[in-house]
Amino acid sequence: MATTFEVVPGKSVGDFQLGDSLWHVLDLLRTQKTRYPKIEVSWDPDNAHKSAVTIHLQNITLVFPPSPHQTLQVISLPNLASTVLPVGLTLAYENDTLLSPSRPLTRARVGKILGPTYAHNGSSKLVYPGISFDISGAASGSGGAREDLVTSLTVVPREEGDIPVLNTIKGCIIQPNVGVTLFVPDELEIKINETTSQDLLLDLGPPLRKYWKEDERLERMWGAGDAEKGSCFWNYFQYGLDFLISPSGFVTKVIAHSNIPGTPLFQRYARCPWTLPTSSNNLDFSSPLSSFRAHLASKSQAQYVDEVRLTVPTIASNGHGKKKSKRVGSPSSGRSGSGGSDVSPEHGAGDGFEAVDAMVLDRVVEGGLDGVIGVGTSRLVGFDGLIVEEDQQSGGICSILVWRDDNAL
Structure with a gap:
């Protein structure tokens, strides 16, 4: 089934918005079983009251660190360069397409759409305010490093502590x-x-x-x-x-x-x-x-x-x-x-x-x-x-x- 997620750095991916409560997200998933047929929720059973809660979906990982509000603080899309790329997955940013079944996401495409940047601390990670991209380091074609594939992307707050508390009391x-x-x-x-x-x-x-x-x-x-x-x-x-x-x-x-x-x-x-x-x-x-x-x-x-x-x-x-x-x-x-x-x-x-x-x-x-x-x-x-x-x-x-x-x- 074709799936399109709108990516907004520092804010959201598709239906999921930073600051949403765990209860709200799981309630949302219950109402969209066709779109999200498989859901896995994990935590540390030996330290449940101080444990982070992670929701694993087919294309997305949602992380709720232990906090008084139990809110979404990290949204990750793994395996973007995998040979088993999720069927029909499309990522959109503003008016551009980041990734689609016919268009892989590369280092050059990230720079073209989001603007130039340097590798984070000398690593293969490209970091922008509110979003980061992991690069494979193995070129996908004859274009050299510019054609290195993005293996995953992560949406986080633009600044530390900059997460709104949504759908709950403060x-x-x-x-x-x-x-x-x-x-x-x-x-x-x-x-x-x-x-x-x-x-x-x-x-x-x-x-x-x-x-x-x-x-x-x-x-x-x-x-x-x-x-x-x-x-x-x-x-x-x-x-x-x-x-x-x-x-x-x-x-x-x-x-x-x-x-x-x-x-x-x-x-x-x-x-x-x-x-x-x-x-x-x-x-x-x-x-x-x-x-x-x-x-x-x-x-x-x-x-x-x-x-x-x-x-x-x-x-x-x-x-x-x-x-x-x-x-x-x-x-x-x-x-x-x-x-x-x-x-x-x-x-x-x-x-x-x-x-x-x-x-x-x-x-x-x-x-x-x-x-x-x-x-x-x-x-x-x-x-x-x-x-x-x-x-x-x-x-x-x-x-x-x-x-x-x-x-x-």
Whole structure:
């Protein structure tokens, strides 16, 4: 199938633009399966929360270095001089054709279209602002070095740090017992029990999905007040945010997601670039759980288990914006009943029935993960006005839930 990509140095190649979020790019690829029939996503499974994510397509490689925004920063087209050149591939630059099935890309053609340049640091790489070309060093004809073939090209920012953040919020400051402050790009404060659903519509637009959970078991998870008929989850997947809206129309809880590769919710939500300010530094998705424990006030074991049972959702979407609830066993029994995710107290090593300050969350039982291997559990740790979900395999923070403890105010 013939494929034409417009190349814009420092900005884009075809459909892919520097600064696009990983969630946006993968969502785009889902809608264009005919154009991109084969997709491979790779990362370091032993260090997923700090790993770059790479998307391999037939003609393009897209690199998302580890960052708070998880955005596209390198676009590469390899094998341009290969004997197995992608069938029908054409590269265009402004009003010129860089490469086509009948016209190979050579050193001379690069100079003619983009202007003269020198080899980068004495190497065979030709570098222009926002784009570079690797040269084979083996002439394709009788024209000498001018006819050396280009083996690959790479589009990068024109200057270091010069990458726009597209299709996502610019920042999110977590405020336990208060709410969150978003930058979209203007500052937007969302306060628990003060911000209304109408405010969200005006400032963030409509959510991608809504879900009303009308089930009496919900009160065991969210508390009786939140479980009234009409409570609703608003899912802003593109921003990595969930809001629980009360029947009276107020935001009662906020969840920020980290989109860590290999976790059950990977790619259901974009990475929310959240930070939690502390007295010494800012905590984020890559901070170890020990840092949260060192800077935040923990609940006692008895308080924690009871409050998590009434407060923490399973924070999971089944692909249709739905949430699952789960009755949590008492600290003495350490059991959990039937229903959605398996949420149960984490037991100490010395005493099988001694609850500690964490609860295990197994999302695999929620469904929708058939055939997926290597998906582990996470654990929930409660603090004053905050619930942190840690991925037990990587140690990264999968999500963070902000709520208000009215008894502590």
